[in-house]
Amino acid sequence: MCLAIPGKIVEISPDNQDSALVDVAGVRRRVNLSLLQDDRPALGDWVLIHVGFAMSKISEQDALDQMHTLQMLGESEAVIQEVSGYSADDAPPGGSA
Amino acid sequence: MRFVDEFREPELISKTAEEIRRLAGTDRHYCIMEICGGHTHAIYRFGLKDILPENIELIHGPGCPVCVLPMGRIDDGLAIAQQPDVIFAAFGDMMRVPGAQGSPLEHKARGMDVRIVYSPSDALKLARLNPEKHVMFFAIGFETTAPSTALTMMRAKAEGIRNFSVFCNHVTVIPAIRAILDSPDMRLDGFIGPGHVSTVIGCRPYEWIAQNEHKPIVVSGFEPLDLLQSMVMLLRQLRSGEAKVENQYKRVVTWEGNPAALRAMAEVFEVRPYFEWRGLGLIPQSALRINDKYAEWDAEQRFEVPGIRVSDPKAAQCGEVLRGVLKPHQCRLFGRECTPDRPVGALMVSSEGSCAAYHNYEHRKAAMVTSLSQTA
Numbered sequence: 001m002c003l004a005i006p007g008k009i010v011e012i013s014p015d016n017q018d019s020a021l022v023d024v025a026g027v028r029r030r031v032n033l034s035l036l037q038d039d040r041p042a043l044g045d046w047v048l049i050h051v052g053f054a055m056s057k058i059s060e061q062d063a064l065d066q067m068h069t070l071q072m073l074g075e076s077e078a079v080i081q082e083v084s085g086y087s088a089d090d091a092p093p094g095g096s097a
Numbered sequence: 098m099r100f101v102d103e104f105r106e107p108e109l110i111s112k113t114a115e116e117i118r119r120l121a122g123t124d125r126h127y128c129i130m131e132i133c134g135g136h137t138h139a140i141y142r143f144g145l146k147d148i149l150p151e152n153i154e155l156i157h158g159p160g161c162p163v164c165v166l167p168m169g170r171i172d173d174g175l176a177i178a179q180q181p182d183v184i185f186a187a188f189g190d191m192m193r194v195p196g197a198q199g200s201p202l203e204h205k206a207r208g209m210d211v212r213i214v215y216s217p218s219d220a221l222k223l224a225r226l227n228p229e230k231h232v233m234f235f236a237i238g239f240e241t242t243a244p245s246t247a248l249t250m251m252r253a254k255a256e257g258i259r260n261f262s263v264f265c266n267h268v269t270v271i272p273a274i275r276a277i278l279d280s281p282d283m284r285l286d287g288f289i290g291p292g293h294v295s296t297v298i299g300c301r302p303y304e305w306i307a308q309n310e311h312k313p314i315v316v317s318g319f320e321p322l323d324l325l326q327s328m329v330m331l332l333r334q335l336r337s338g339e340a341k342v343e344n345q346y347k348r349v350v351t352w353e354g355n356p357a358a359l360r361a362m363a364e365v366f367e368v369r370p371y372f373e374w375r376g377l378g379l380i381p382q383s384a385l386r387i388n389d390k391y392a393e394w395d396a397e398q399r400f401e402v403p404g405i406r407v408s409d410p411k412a413a414q415c416g417e418v419l420r421g422v423l424k425p426h427q428c429r430l431f432g433r434e435c436t437p438d439r440p441v442g443a444l445m446v447s448s449e450g451s452c453a454a455y456h457n458y459e460h461r462k463a464a465m466v467t468s469l470s471q472t473a
Contacts, residue, residue, distance in 0.1 A: 004292075004293050035248070035358045036357065038355075038356055048349065051188070051217060051238075052218050055241070055293070058348065058349060059348070062349070066319075068105060069139075072143065072320075072321075073138060073139060073319075075448075082215045085213070085214070085215035085216075086215055086219065087219045088219060
């Protein structure tokens, strides 16, 4: 729950700009971008994800560093498990803050 | 992107460690609290305690949300889920945390519909998929997770999903720090500030610690180098008699925090007059509850909550460990009755709890040293 997971935005939903497909170490799941509405990420940007919600934009280098840290913390399996568990693939539009 | 497995910049790490030793000197003792459970985990895992000089003592703070949740809240949540057609949904971290009548996992074994979710929006999806059931999301966490719960409730309201509610246990970090600073056995010199909570609240809310309590606080990242650099920043302040808020984690944390996250929290939550923290007791204005606009999605308003209060097992000394008065291994139950496999207290459950971290790394290391010396 407290993991901050770096992911790369590989698709932003055409009908819902608060929903994006991210890639985390090869696993692709949908996350919610509502918390970044003041500074929207673009396709190819990196974000830090908590419990299925992107919390901050980060640089690619910081994303790699964060993945490295998670690996050193022995959390890489937990990361993959968490991301694989995100199931909000059919979230309808709306719900912005 | 690939996972790799070695310390980066080992030279910079040893240089920074040297700087820490130089700054720390030998003339005094320093007590530094890392507030965040993620930092506790990192400190043990990376063996940073072995890098730091002996006169720097790290005290592990209350920033593991699973660990500070009082047992009674777990029993309350499970009591709601005893009712017919209720699904109990929670993060995996919660599943093995014991309530007085057992953990959520044990309730599942007895027939309760308990589901692990990885995001609050997954719990809402469960409600969409199970219209004949009621899904109660057992929400825990500091400001890092509270905005996601808030957004999920906003979506439930917008979509008119009525078979979904949240049992809210969200807590806020600042009042916990205040409670620790106010406690009579307080002996802290400074703080390593939480990294991810601060992405939401920013650095500004810590200013009173520096200004009113004259304690330095450095918001830190999670890598070994981050933590060591934060220690350098703290020691520099302490040596020069300064006390200010500094941000070592600028690549992620801004001074003002995340405004959208703060707006979402303000939309859905209000401050509770008081909330019980494990080990710290009742702390005023230290937690969030759901406001009247979202009453329909508030499990505490929709269901009868027994309001169970359970004291921790008498022999367990979770409170003293949480306040930093005892080290984990000094607890009577540590490593005997209470282990990560059979936890008695919550500090032994989460990998971010100081007892589990200590058990997993220090204890193992000590056991290895003992067995080595026996074979020698």
